[in-house]
Amino acid sequence: MRIFNSLQLQVLQKIPTKAMKPNWYVFSSLTKAPTQTPNTNTSLFNYLIQTLNFSQTEAQSISTRVSNVKSPENPHSVLHYFRSIGFSETDIRLSVRSAPGILFSDVDKSLKPKMEFFQGLGLVGSDLGKFISKNSLVLNINLEKHLIPRIELIKKILVDDINNETLIKVISRCNWLVSARPESKLLSNIAFLESCGIVGSHLSLLLKRQPRIFIMEDSKVRNHVSRVLDMGFSVDSSLFVHALHTVSGLNVETFLRKLELFRSFGYTKDEYMEMFRRQPMLPTASEKKLKLALEFFLNKIGLEKAALIRAPWCLMLSLEERVIPRYRVMQIVRSKRLLKKKEPSLTSVLNISEKKFLERYVARFRDDTEELLVAYKGHLLDSSSLSSPVEES
Incomplete structure (x- = not known):
């Protein structure tokens, strides 16, 4: 009151x-x-x-x-x-x-x-x-x-x-x-993107991930498309729309800063661009995330540089939730020689679904399932055990 x-x-x-x-x-x-x-x-x-x-x-x-x-x-x-x-x-x-x-x-x-x-x-x-x-x-x-x-x-x-x-x-x-106004920027940009071959599900994907590109000035949209083409992408490639999403969302300075980060780990500009063409969303990851991933793969476990060039998507994965738990499990599988056939590469192990991973590398080894599950949950091995190198096939 x-x-x-x-x-x-x-x-x-x-x-x-x-x-x-x-x-x-x-x-x-x-x-x-x-x-x-x-x-x-x-x-x-x-x-x-x-x-x-x-x-x-x-x-x-x-x-x-x-x-x-x-x-x-x-x-x-x-x-x-x-x-x-x-x-x-x-x-x-x-x-x-x-x-x-x-x-x-x-x-x-x-x-x-x-x-x-x-x-x-x-x-x-x-x-x-x-x-x-x-x-x-x-x-x-x-x-x-x-x-x-x-x-x-x-x-x-x-x-x-x-x-x-x-x-x-x-x-x-x-x-x-x-x-x-739909008759101006929106309609104009839709028409231009469709003329570049971005139609159907690809146009829908771009709208969901980067809606702002649809209301940019025409000149900016054309400049982004030109840059993507200059980077080696083809309008016929399914990766073209992903590259356009990245380029339109990052300024040149940020893109180059990510390049310098990769150079600090020994990659050349051509190698970085090859990784970008394989995984166009790579530069959208934060510098902190990329740095931690590069340090883990290259310095902590000794993965070859070429392995990440072939599979740059690995750098986009969560270290805590996916990479480290699976790496720990594979350490035990290797040390106990549980696999009769040749051990799979780490990148291939990281690429499969969680269900398939548990079926192939945990549940099938009944005598060791409990230990493998504990390792997978992160309670068995400490950080000092993440130092032995891994061979990449």
Whole structure:
């Protein structure tokens, strides 16, 4: 309950009961922050503080972006509607912070049709609240003329999208897809990518992994494609789209920095580029991850450099969850000579599924299964045991 000082009580007592208005009017004259500027909308400023618990600094920033506010009735209706469809107070605050104009939207004519459209896509309750809180600008877009056509255009690209799950992820990652004019950047880039042979599932994959490329300037998209071609990829290759994803998402400086990291471990530029052509996603891994992987494979267990050139994808695997546990198991298998045939290469062991790995190298050796399982879980061998070299076939 708000506690009023004596002066405020005198003011309130002079206001006739029938003339009493919602907090919007009362507090607009009683709760003024010393930091307000001439552009601050005082009524909205106080409403944001009293109703949505914004700080004075936040309220000032938001209220200066909205003009000609006269009545609190519309914001009350908007908040009531948001709450009725499952929005949390946090969702509402985040939405208002990004797009304060929605407080003055017509609920029945503007907000409700858009919300029902998103609900039809599968966004309901708290999921809808979280989506709008991060993408509230979509509520400023005309539903019939722009929002629906853009969503339909994106849906056509995505293949095998059950229940619109991928669509929701894509527009959540890049809301500019639905705010850019479909007849300009979006349509133009789709046409160009399709002319490069990126169609069907490949176009869908690119949209899922790098949606921003679809709204880039035409010149940038063409430059990325040109760079990928110069790196030795063919538009006919299934790896082309993966390379385009990497190149469009990394700046040149970052790409070259990864090259220098590989050089520090003895690889040449040509060898690094060969690894990139075999595994186009390699440069997207963090420098920390790549460095730890290179140190483990090359320095810790003595794997030959050529083995990683042939199988650079190994550097993308989790050391803790996949590489080290399987390496430990294979150490025991080798030391006990459990395999009658030639021991498989480490890279081939890392390449199979967990189910097949357990079947081939753990469960089949009944007398040693318990020890192998303990090793696989990481409780048997300490880090000092990870030093004997491995031969790569």
